[in-house]
Amino acid sequence: MHEPCVLLKLGEIVLKGRNRQQFERLLHDNIRRAVRGLGVGVRVWQREGVIVLRVAAAEGGEFGAQTAADLVAERMSQVMGLARVCRAIRVAKEPEAAIEAAVQLVAGRSGTFAVRARRRDKRFPITSAELAVMIGSRIQQEYGYPVNLRAPDTTVFIEVDQHEVFVFTDGRPGQGGLPVGMSGRALVLMSGGIDSPVAAYRMMRRGLRCGYLHFSGMPLTGPESVYKAYGLVRQLDRYQSDSRLYVVAFGNAQRKLASSGAGKLQIMAQRRLMLKTGAALAARLKATALVTGDSLGQVSSQTLTNITALDDAVRLPILRPLIGMDKTEIIGEARRIETLAISELPDQDCCSLLTPRQVETRARIEDLRRIEARLDADDMAEELAAAAQVHVPGS
Ligand code: ATP
Ligand code: MG
DSSP, rough: EEEEEEEEEEEGGGOOOOGHHHHHHHHHHHHHHHHHGEEEEEEEESSSEEEEEEEEOTOSSSSOOHHHHHHHHHHHHTTTTEEEEEEEEOOSSOOOHHHHHHHHHHTTTSSSSEEEEEEEEETSSHHHHHHHHHHHHHHHHHHHHOOOOSSSSEEEEEEEOOOOOEEEEEOOOOOBOOOOOTTTEEEEOEEEEEEHHOOOOOHBBTTEEEEEEEOHHHOSSSSHHHHHHHHHHHGGGTTTTOOEEEEEEOHHHHHHHHHHHHHGGGGHHHHHHHHHHHHHHHHTTTOEEOOOOOOTTTGGGSSSHHHHHHHOOOOOOOETTTTOOOOOHHHHHHOOOOOOHTTTSSSOOOGGOOOOOOOOOOOOOHHHHHHHHHHHHHHHHHHHHHHEEEOOOOO
C-alpha cells in the first residue's frame, strides 16, 4: 500500500458542538461538488478531526494517482470551511514504508526540516520518538537538509493509526470560514464593479450559499456589463459550485424613474428599486438576505443617511460585509480571489445612465417613498424579478 491522498483540517466547524455532524455532512457534499469536474474518483473519509480524501485515478483516466491527488489538493484550497490542505501518503503499518513515504514527500524542497511522529496505536513496535529519529536521519542522508526543530521550513508529520500510517507535510492554508450553505442562502446584488464580488466572497466564507442578481442598462446600453457579471460569477463559483446569475434589463425602469422627476434622487431611487427587485427575487429563491458591496462613504449613495434610506426600501436584512473596509483593502482582496481583472474591464454601468448633475447625499425617506408611490414601484419590482433571465456560469 502506497496511496497518495489529501488530508483536510477543518476550520471553525470544530467549534460547533451538537450540530457538528450535520455541518460535516454539508462540507462533504461541498467537497464532492468541487471535485465533480476533475475526472478523478474521490472518496470522502471522515476521521477523528480530519477528512481524508482517497483518490482513485479514473479508469483509463489521463493521470496517475499522484497527479490526481495534486489536482484534488489544489481544488480543495478553494473550498470554504477548511483550515489546511495537506498532500499525504497512506502506507502500511511498517516503519520502512513510513520512511520511504516521508523521503518521497520532501523531495525537491529546500531549507530546514523537522519530523513529528504520533502513535495512536501504542502496539506499533517502535515509539514516536524513535520513528521521528529514524525518518529524520534518512531524510538527511538522502538530501542533506539541515534539521531545525524550533522553526523548520518543512515539517513532516507521521501519524500511526489503527490500520495504516499517514505521512504528510504542513501543506497549504485553506480558505477558512464555514462550509457554504451552513448559514442559509442570500442573493448578492452584483454589479460589474470591484466591490460586490468581494462582498459575495466574504459572505460565502461565512457559510451563505449565494445567488447573484445583476442589473444591466439594457435596452439603453449594450450587454457588456452582463458579460462581466457572468465572468465574475464564474470566478466566484470556484468557492461554492452550482451558482446562478439572474439578469434584469433595468434601462426602461431607470427611464421611468427619471421621467417621473426623481432629479437629485435618481441614483437613490434606482438603488431602492434594485433592492426591492432583489427582495422579490429572493422570496422566489428562498434566500433570506441581500448582500451588497457598499462601503461607508465610498460614493454618494453610501453616506450613513443614504444607507439608512436604502435599508428602508426592503424588509429583508441587507448584509454589507465591506462596510468598514478601505478601497485599497478591497482591491487587494479582489486580486487575491481573482476577480479584479474582470472587474477592471471597461463596460457601461447602468448606474452611470441618467445620472443627475447633482447627487443627494442626504436623501429623505419620505421623498423617495413619494416617487415610488407615483410609479407603483413595488409592482415594478415584482415584474422585473419575474422577467429576470437565469444563467448558469459554472466552471
Ligand atoms: P461595485 O464596485 O460593487 O460596483 P460601487 O463602489 O460601484 O460598488 P455603487 O455603484 O454605489 O458602488 O453600488 C453599490 C452596490 O450596489 C454594489 O456593490 C452592488 O451590490 C449594488 N449594485 C450597484 N449597481 C448594480 C448593478 N448594476 N447590478 C446589481 N447590483 C448593483
Ligand atoms: Mg458600481
